[in-house]
Amino acid sequence: MTRMVSLTVGDPVPWFRLPSTSNPNYNFDTVGGYQIILFFFGSTQIPQSAQAVRDFCAMQSELAAQEVPFLG
Helix, strand or coil: CCCCCCCCCCCCCCCCEECCCCCCCEEHHHHCCCCCEECCCCCCCCHHHHHHHHHHHHCHHHHHHCCCCEEC
C-alpha cells in the first residue's frame, strides 16, 4: 500500500525502505537523527533532474565536511 506524505524542510521523514545501488532493501531509518538531503528526481533523462544531480555531485566535499549525506 502506497501512502502519500507531504513534507517540508526540517520535517522528520517517516521510516521506509527502497532499493539502492548498494542494498536492494535499504532501510532509511538507518540515517535517523541525521540531517540528510533526500531527492526523488525520477530520471536523469530529464534535463533538470540531470542538472540537479550534477550540482549535488559538485557539492559532495562540502556536504561531507558538514556530514550531510545526499540520497537521491
